Amino acid sequence: MGLTASEDDAKDLVQAVFIAIYNKFEGIEEATALSYTYRVAHNKAMTFLKRRSRYVNVDPTSFVNVLKAPTPPEERDYTFLHNAMKELPHRMAAVIQLQYYEKLSYKEISAHLGISVKAVESLLVRAKRILRKKIVQDNKEY
Numbered sequence: 539m540g541l542t543a544s545e546d547d548a549k550d551l552v553q554a555v556f557i558a559i560y561n562k563f564e565g566i567e568e569a570t571a572l573s574y575t576y577r578v579a580h581n582k583a584m585t586f587l588k589r590r591s592r593y594v595n596v597d598p599t600s601f602v603n604v605l606k607a608p609t610p611p612e613e614r615d616y617t618f619l620h621n622a623m624k625e626l627p628h629r630m631a632a633v634i635q636l637q638y639y640e641k642l643s644y645k646e647i648s649a650h651l652g653i654s655v656k657a658v659e660s661l662l663v664r665a666k667r668i669l670r671k672k673i674v675q676d677n678k679e680y
Contacts, residue, residue: 542586551586555579622672630665633658 542548558578559566566574623631629651636642636650648655 542583547586547590551579551582554582558582618673618676619669622669622676625672626665626668629653630661630668633661634665634669637662 542551555575555578559575623634626634632651633647636647637644642650644655644658647658651658653661
């Protein structure tokens with residue numbers, strides 16, 4: 539009953555196993571009868587679980603709200619992020635702006651700012667660390 543979660547389903551599975559064994563009874567050798575029974579039980583249980591996973595038990599009354607128009611997702615408030623970015627040094631803010639808002643690659647950012655790709659990587663790491671600390675501090679105050 540552990541696999542089926544229902545006593546009725548467990549009884550149905552046991553009955554299906556015995557019917558399958560009864561139908562093949564003449565072809566089953568006595569030496570392998572026990573292992574054959576285990577294999578049939580295993581296969582019937584796996585088939586049952588596979589078929590059961592195709593269906594979902596849902597109360598039909600829960601479909602009443604399906605036809606209602608979906609509500610648009612709530613807009614997130616990013617003012618704390620924008621405020622934290624204003625406090626960043628100019629180059630760090632520029633790197634964050636170019637990377638996340640303008641979707642430029644490290645190579646394009648380095649060409650735009652006239653610095654090396656390694657410097658872009660370093661600035662991004664430091665800027666994100668500063669932003670993370672600032673946002674965590676600001677959220678603790680609320």
